[in-house]
Amino acid sequence: MFKFIKKRFFTDFKNSLRVGFFLALRQVKNSSKWTNFLIIGVMTLTFLNLVVVSGVLVGLIDGASNAVGKRFLKDIFISNLTEKKFILNTTEITEILRANPNVEGFSARYTEGGKIEANYKTKLRQDDIGDEVSAIFAGINPEDENKLTGIKSLLIEGEFINENDFDRVVLGSMLLDQYAKIESSSFPTLSGVGIGSKIRVKVGGYTREVTVKGIIKSKVDELDRRIFFPEKQFRNLIGRFDLNASEIAVGLKDGASPIEMKNYLNNLGFNEFAKIQTKEDAEPKFLKDIKKTFEILGNLISGIGLAVAAITIFIVIFINAITRRKYIGILKGIGVNARAIEIAYVFQSIFYALVGTIFGSILIFGFLKPYVDAHPINFPFSDGIIVATLSGTMMRVLVLFIATLIAGFLPARIVINRNTLDSILGR
Amino acid sequence: MIKATNLVKTFKTGDTKLTVLKGLDIDVKKGEFVSITGRSGSGKSTLLYQLGLLDHPDSGKIIIDGVEVSKLSERDRTGFRLMELGYVFQDYAIIPELTALENIMMPLLMKGFDMKKAEKQGREALSRVGLLDKQKNLPSQLSGGEQQRVSIARAIVHSPKIIFADEPTANLDAETAMVVMKTFLDLNREGQTIVMVTHEKEYADMTHRTLFLNEGILENK
Numbered sequence: 001m002f003k004f005i006k007k008r009f010f011t012d013f014k015n016s017l018r019v020g021f022f023l024a025l026r027q028v029k030n031s032s033k034w035t036n037f038l039i040i041g042v043m044t045l046t047f048l049n050l051v052v053v054s055g056v057l058v059g060l061i062d063g064a065s066n067a068v069g070k071r072f073l074k075d076i077f078i079s080n081l082t083e084k085k086f087i088l089n090t091t092e093i094t095e096i097l098r099a100n101p102n103v104e105g106f107s108a109r110y111t112e113g114g115k116i117e118a119n120y121k122t123k124l125r126q127d128d129i130g131d132e133v134s135a136i137f138a139g140i141n142p143e144d145e146n147k148l149t150g151i152k153s154l155l156i157e158g159e160f161i162n163e164n165d166f167d168r169v170v171l172g173s174m175l176l177d178q179y180a181k182i183e184s185s186s187f188p189t190l191s192g193v194g195i196g197s198k199i200r201v202k203v204g205g206y207t208r209e210v211t212v213k214g215i216i217k218s219k220v221d222e223l224d225r226r227i228f229f230p231e232k233q234f235r236n237l238i239g240r241f242d243l244n245a246s247e248i249a250v251g252l253k254d255g256a257s258p259i260e261m262k263n264y265l266n267n268l269g270f271n272e273f274a275k276i277q278t279k280e281d282a283e284p285k286f287l288k289d290i291k292k293t294f295e296i297l298g299n300l301i302s303g304i305g306l307a308v309a310a311i312t313i314f315i316v317i318f319i320n321a322i323t324r325r326k327y328i329g330i331l332k333g334i335g336v337n338a339r340a341i342e343i344a345y346v347f348q349s350i351f352y353a354l355v356g357t358i359f360g361s362i363l364i365f366g367f368l369k370p371y372v373d374a375h376p377i378n379f380p381f382s383d384g385i386i387v388a389t390l391s392g393t394m395m396r397v398l399v400l401f402i403a404t405l406i407a408g409f410l411p412a413r414i415v416i417n418r419n420t421l422d423s424i425l426g427r
Numbered sequence: 428m429i430k431a432t433n434l435v436k437t438f439k440t441g442d443t444k445l446t447v448l449k450g451l452d453i454d455v456k457k458g459e460f461v462s463i464t465g466r467s468g469s470g471k472s473t474l475l476y477q478l479g480l481l482d483h484p485d486s487g488k489i490i491i492d493g494v495e496v497s498k499l500s501e502r503d504r505t506g507f508r509l510m511e512l513g514y515v516f517q518d519y520a521i522i523p524e525l526t527a528l529e530n531i532m533m534p535l536l537m538k539g540f541d542m543k544k545a546e547k548q549g550r551e552a553l554s555r556v557g558l559l560d561k562q563k564n565l566p567s568q569l570s571g572g573e574q575q576r577v578s579i580a581r582a583i584v585h586s587p588k589i590i591f592a593d594e595p596t597a598n599l600d601a602e603t604a605m606v607v608m609k610t611f612l613d614l615n616r617e618g619q620t621i622v623m624v625t626h627e628k629e630y631a632d633m634t635h636r637t638l639f640l641n642e643g644i645l646e647n648k
């Protein structure tokens with residue numbers, strides 16, 4: 001007879017859901033345009049904050065690691081074993097590489113530590129030292145290198161060296177006063193050196209006077225601290241007549257797997273003469289560390305944004321529920337159960353989160369990300385992009401929804417659980 | 428249908444205590460139309476809140492339709508109100524965001540009626556109080572009397588076992604008040620149990636029985 005006493009939980013819940021949805025719809029529709037506009041604005045900004053801030057932070061480092069990969073390491077980076085100065089049997093390796101259909105190109109580089117001196121002609125006394133800096137000397141085949149890394153596009157002054165140039169070099173910008181990013185005693189720079197300047201290089205026991213032909217500037221410190229010679233002259237200079245290089249950067253064709261290539265080379269036994277690494281292996285450790293730090297930082301900032309959004313929703317729903325206390329009481333008075341009214345408020349907050357997410361997504365994926373991809377943010381060490389993966393974004397959307405859900409539910413519950421009659425009579 | 432015994436309700440405001448119901452008894456038969464009168468402040472609304480399960484008496488027992496309602500949980504009391512009771516509040520109490528029709532549909536939707544059926548039954552209730560042409564109006568687009576009639580339609584729409592009406596005619600002109608009384612009388616003729624609070628002798632006299640609330644108990648008149 002008294003059907004209500006039998007717990008018809010599911011039909012009850014279904015009805016509550018329906019009534020809750022109905023009430024939420026009417027309330028959103030009839031609430032002030034400005035309120036809706038503001039709440040949706042806050043949710044949109046929160047979503048942007050969630051995705052873009054960490055996306056940019058991670059993107060900066062991704063940009064840096066992209067630059068290192070594009071200009072320096074490429075897909076596979078083969079370098080000398082720690083105890084050797086060069087890669088034994090380099091020619092064997094290069095033959096294999098040349099024959100492999102997955103290899104797009106490679107560049108063998110001969111490197112050696114050395115010193116560069118400038119302004120030695122103007123110094124007053126014999127034993128005064130002019131400007132002197134340490135640098136990594138690299139002998140490269142300009143054509144191979146350019147094909148692989150596009151190094152010529154990094155020129156900011158002068159011209160690039162040719163294969164047959166003699167006593168002409170290209171300098172990385174970090175060696176020069178006018179381009180150095182930071183004044184630091186651990187990285188001294190040369191002052192007054194430009195195109196056509198004569199500098200003195202000391203490498204492999206020899207000292208030579210060479211002319212600066214070009215200057216490059218990249219987002220990769222490693223490159224910007226180098227001095228480039230044509231391979232032919234450089235090998236003579238350091239007495240490396242056996243063609244054994246110190247590093248070989250290998251570019252693979254699109255779709256080829258660097259890991260497979262690495263395993264392939266290892267299986268051929270080349271790991272006995274050289275360190276064979278993928279880009280990820282070879283990436284400087286500090287990049288990985290910064291990436292982790294930035295991720296944490298990004299999540300922290302996102303977390304604060306999330307908290308602000310949750311509190312905003314909480315306050316909005318709380319004020320809404322408090323001002324509508326009488327009507328909540330009446331609804332309960334005529335038999336609408338508390339759950340249905342809670343659901344109405346949860347639906348409202350989810351609606352705001354949803355619309356905010358949609359607007360935010362349109363802004364990010366429709367405008368911001370394509371724009372930044374096309375015009376990377378110009379940071380000293382990176383062309384910053386926004387990293388926003390689908391899965392990462394979904395994760396953030398989920399977190400945002402859960403946060404709004406709770407932020408909508410709690411205040412509604414607090415108000416709804418007040419005594420029905422007190423609510424109706426406003427006591 | 429309703430049997431309440433020894434109801435006591437006391438309000439405390441600061442140090443002063445006001446006992447409004449002092450061991451009140453009431454017995455309403457199925458199909459009866461009972462009116463309750465009394466001076467302003469005598470406790471008529473308070474009594475109706477107790478009987479309508481909107482408040483808890485300090486002591487006493489209320490049995491409605493065989494169920495001892497004082498023992499129900501808050502959740503079940505809400506369910507009981509939905510299934511068994513219709514309540515007309517002293518000040519209309521309708522939801523401002525909902526149209527007249529939507530206000531009336533609320534109990535039906537909560538009971539699980541589908542939209543179409545709820546709309547149909549809602550319109551029937553509206554036409555009973557003569558407001559079918561205002562079904563799409565929001566409360567702000569209705570006069571006081573029209574709002575009162577919407578609240579009556581909401582109280583009858585789900586065919587409750589008992590209707591409690593707290594001064595349903597108080598804010599209406601004589602003509603509209605008569606429409607409301609006629610509605611109640613029609614419903615009562617169909618077997619509806621009604622308990623109505625009113626100030627006006629004229630309307631009280633139309634009911635089967637009038638009870639006078641005085642000094643916290645009911646007297647027959």
Ligand SMILES: Nc1ncnc2c1ncn2[C@@H]1O[C@H](COP(=O)(O)OP(=O)(O)OP(=O)(O)O)[C@@H](O)[C@H]1O
Nearest residue numbers: 427438439440447466467468469470471472473474
């Ligand atoms: N929550 C409360 N706290 C203190 N006193 C209250 C409270 N609610 C009602 N009262 C008092 O109880 C008495 C009865 O109030 P009630 O509203 O039941 O009167 P009423 O008979 O309905 O009056 P009216 O005809 O004016 O509607 C009044 O004196 C009122 O001041």
Ligand SMILES: [Mg+2]
Nearest residue numbers: 471472517593
């Ligand atoms: Mg009253």
